Amino acid sequence: MAVLDKRPSAEMKVRKQRAPNSPPRGAPDRHAKKAMRNSEIVYRDLRDAIVNVTLPPGAPLVEKEITERYGISRTPVREAMLKLAEERLVDVFPKSGTFVARIPVAVLQEAIVARRALEEVCVREATAKATKSQLMQLQAVIQRERELCAAGDEQAFHDADNAFHAGVAAAGGYPGIWTMIEKIRLQVERYRRLTLPQKGRMKLIVAEHAAVLDAMEHGDADAAVEAMNSHLNKLQIDIETFRDLWPDYFLFDKK
Template sequence: MKKAAQTSTADSGQAEGVKTRTRRRTAAAVARPAQRGTTVAATIYRDLRNEIVSLRRKPGEPVAEKVIAQDYGVSRTPVREAVLRLADEGLIEIFPQSGTFVSRIPLGALPEAIAIRKALEEATVRYAAKRATRSQIAKLRANLELQREMEAAQNFEGFHQADETFHALLAETAGYPGFWNLTQQVKVQVDRYRLLTLPVLGRVPDVIAEHSVIIEAIANNDPEAAAKAIDLHLDYLQVTIADAQKANPLYFTAPSEDEAEPV
C-alpha cells in the first residue's frame, strides 16, 4: 500500500509538471508564433532538451508528441524530428508498443563521462593558468559572485547555469573555447545526475569554495595547483553517484554486465 501511495504521489507530481509546462509553452506561443520548417524543429529540440537536462521533465516521464505539437501550433513532423535527435543523444527512449519516455539516467555510463570531463577540464585550467589576463580573472570572480547570489536565493537551476558559465569562462580564458564544447557533449547525462546533488545540504557552498580555489590558482599562474583544484572539484561527482541513485532509484537504470559499477 505504501508503495502504491508513493507511486500515486509521483504520478500526480508528474501530471502537475506537464500542466505547468503546457501553460508556459502556450503563453509563449501566443506571444511568439512558431516559425515553420527546420527552425521550429530546432526550437522544439532545444526546449525539450533543456527541460530534460534540467529535470523539469523527470526520468521515466511520458513524452506526448501530440500535446507538444498542439502547444507549438505545428504538425507532429517537427516534433518527431526533435524527439529522434534526443533519442540519438540518449535523452529519450522510444518503445513502439508502449510510447515515448524521458530516458532514465544510465548509471553505468557516468564514471566514464566524468573521467573524460576531468581530462578535458584539467587541460583547460592548465592553459588558463598560463594565459589568464587580469580582465579574464575579473570575469571569473564576477561569476563567482553570481553563484553566491543564486545560493542565497536557493535557486538551484540558476546556480547550475552560473556554474556552466564559470566552466565556459575557464575554456575562454585558456584560449580554447572548443574544450568546453567537447565537454558539454560528453556530460549531458552527468548534468542530470549532478542536479540531484545540488539540494544536498552544504553542497552548493562547497562548490563555490572549490571554484574559488581554482580561480586563485589561475590568478597565481600555477598550472599544477589549478589542475589539482579542478580534479578535487570534479571528484565529488564520482564519489556520490551511489548516494544519488539510492535517493532517487526510479531515475536511474542499472548498469549492464559489460559496464562498470560506480565506485
C-alpha cells in the first residue's frame, strides 16, 4: 500500500495564510464597495439639489464641507463631482473650485424641441388609444395639481406635472418615450423649477393640461397636439424673460 506523503508541497509553502476575517479571494473589497455607495449617495443628493434649484447656478461646492457633512473621505466626493460634471451640472475650475453650472441655453432649447416632437407622438396616440380609466387617471392628476396649486406646494406640483406627461405617454402605448424624455430634459427640469414660483405659473400649467385632456376626451388628436405644443412652447418663449430675471443663472453659449 502506498504511503501518503503528508509533507506540505512547495506551492503550499509559499501561499500566504489569510487572516481569519478576510474576504474570500477574488471578492470585492468592502472598503471599495462602501466608497462606491457613499459616492452614489453624494451624487444623488447633490443632483437633486441642483435640479430642484435648492443649489442655484453659480453656487460653490466646497469639497471639505461635503466630506464633513457626510463623514466620508474625499474620494467618493470627487467621484460624485466627476459624474455631475459629465452631466453639465457642475463646473470644475482647477485652483478656483467647483460650482453649480449655469443652465446652458443652447442645450435647453434643443431639449425643449426634442421633447415637443416626442410628446406630439404620445398625445396623438393617446387620443386614439386611451381607455376610459386612463382618461380618468389623467383627470385625477389634474385635480391633484389644482389642490397642490392652491396649497402652494411646488415640489409636489412638479411631481404631479411629470405624472401627467408620463400618463399621456403610457396611454399612447409609449411609456418608453417618457423614459427617453427624462434622459434629455435634465436642463429643462432646472429651468422649469425656476419658473414655478412665478405668480400664476402653476395655475396656468393646470389650465394647459386641462386643455390637452379635454381634446383627448373629445377624440380630437389635432387639437390635443396643438394644446400640448402650446404648453411646451411656453417654456421656450419665456427663456428671455427668465434670463432677464436671473442673468447669472444662464449660459448663452454655442455648445
